[in-house]
Amino acid sequence: MNKEPTRWSGKSKGFPLGYRFFIFVIRTFGVPTAYFFLAFVVPWYVLTSRTSNKALDVYFARLRKAVPGIKGLSYFGSYMAMGRNIIDKVAVQAGLEERFKWAKINGQGVAEMIAAHKGGLLLSSHVGNWEFASHFLKGHPGKVSIVLLTAEDERIKQVMESELSPASFDMIPLSKDMSHVFRMNNALMDGHVLCMHGDRNLPGSRVRVAKFLGEDADFPAGPFALAQAHKVPVCISFVIRTGPMSYSFFATDPIPAGSSGDEVFAVFVQEFEAIVKKYPLQWFNYYDFWQHDTTTGKR
Numbered sequence: 001m002n003k004e005p006t007r008w009s010g011k012s013k014g015f016p017l018g019y020r021f022f023i024f025v026i027r028t029f030g031v032p033t034a035y036f037f038l039a040f041v042v043p044w045y046v047l048t049s050r051t052s053n054k055a056l057d058v059y060f061a062r063l064r065k066a067v068p069g070i071k072g073l074s075y076f077g078s079y080m081a082m083g084r085n086i087i088d089k090v091a092v093q094a095g096l097e098e099r100f101k102w103a104k105i106n107g108q109g110v111a112e113m114i115a116a117h118k119g120g121l122l123l124s125s126h127v128g129n130w131e132f133a134s135h136f137l138k139g140h141p142g143k144v145s146i147v148l149l150t151a152e153d154e155r156i157k158q159v160m161e162s163e164l165s166p167a168s169f170d171m172i173p174l175s176k177d178m179s180h181v182f183r184m185n186n187a188l189m190d191g192h193v194l195c196m197h198g199d200r201n202l203p204g205s206r207v208r209v210a211k212f213l214g215e216d217a218d219f220p221a222g223p224f225a226l227a228q229a230h231k232v233p234v235c236i237s238f239v240i241r242t243g244p245m246s247y248s249f250f251a252t253d254p255i256p257a258g259s260s261g262d263e264v265f266a267v268f269v270q271e272f273e274a275i276v277k278k279y280p281l282q283w284f285n286y287y288d289f290w291q292h293d294t295t296t297g298k299r
Contacts, residue, residue: 022037022038022086023094025037026091026094031087031099032244035244042076042079042083043076045075046075049079049286051287053075054288055287055288056075056285058288058290059213059285062213062214062290063213063276065214066213077281078284081282084241085282085284088132089131089132092135097135101246102248102249103242103248103249104136105250107249107251109235109252110136110254111140113235115142116191117143117191119232120194120233120235120254121193121194121195121196121223121226121232121234122195122235123223123237124238124239125275125283126197126200127240127276129240130197130238132239133249137195142192143190145170145172145183145187145193146171146194146195147180147184147194147195148172148174172187172194184226197220197223201220201221202220205220206220206221207220211269212273212290213273213276217289219268223264224261224262224264224268225261227261228260228264231258233254233257234254234264235254236267236272237249238271238275241282252267
């Protein structure tokens with residue numbers, strides 16, 4: 001039996017055969033039918049994902065303290081939300097994008113930041129379906145680069161790449177040789193808007209610490225150091241599932257270029273916590289977020 005990680009690994013749950021099955025169902029019978037089958041798959045995860053369940057226990061306990069009276073928190077609800085997000089992502093990559101409803105609640109500042117060609121950061125987190133930000137960024141007259149972790153199970157990665165359409169943006173994968181740092185710096189200097197996460201830190205990386213849902217948590221220091229070093233504006237954004245096959249894009253007004261890393265970090269944590277409290281089952285956090293990284297003292 002494979003042991004579940006106690007730290008974030010960047011890998012999706014599931015097996016290649018399961019992904020192929022759902023791709024077939026989506027293409028043949030549609031997304032609602034895939035949702036139907038998902039309801040029979042999720043109980044297996046509820047029963048077998050002990051480490052993830054323990055992490056959810058910690059998260060739900062923090063939420064109940066931070067949001068008195070909050071209801072609807074359950075393993076089943078969390079895994080169903082995650083499963084629906086994966087199904088939706090597969091459906092869009094399979095060419096069914098036009099069957100979805102898309103709403104941009106705000107985001108004019110993001111459009112202006114891209115159009116300015118002076119560089120910028122679009123910070124998000126693992127809340128909602130962050131990959132769908134690409135739908136809202138398409139068509140803007142500017143350059144966008146997306147920073148991502150390519151730690152996916154190689155078998156699942158092969159299934160997704162062979163069955164679905166490739167990404168349409170410049171991708172900068174995080175790498176062990178740190179070559180991504182040079183690519184990110186070059187992208188910003190070339191006027192790109194860099195899209196990246198601010199809620200996951202890899203073991204051994206430099207971190208910042210802030211209160212999150214009432215307890216100290218580690219956040220990656222990199223995004224905020226980049227913002228300060230390059231003196232670029234920063235928008236915080238989220239793409240939230242608001243109903244069956246429906247998504248909304250939320251973004252803050254730009255944090256001005258030249259703001260300190262501390263200022264950007266404070267706004268990010270505030271916005272991140274607010275969205276998690278509003279959509280608690282859409283933060284897909286299956287490790288102990290409040291477990292400090294003991295491999296480094298860099299804070």
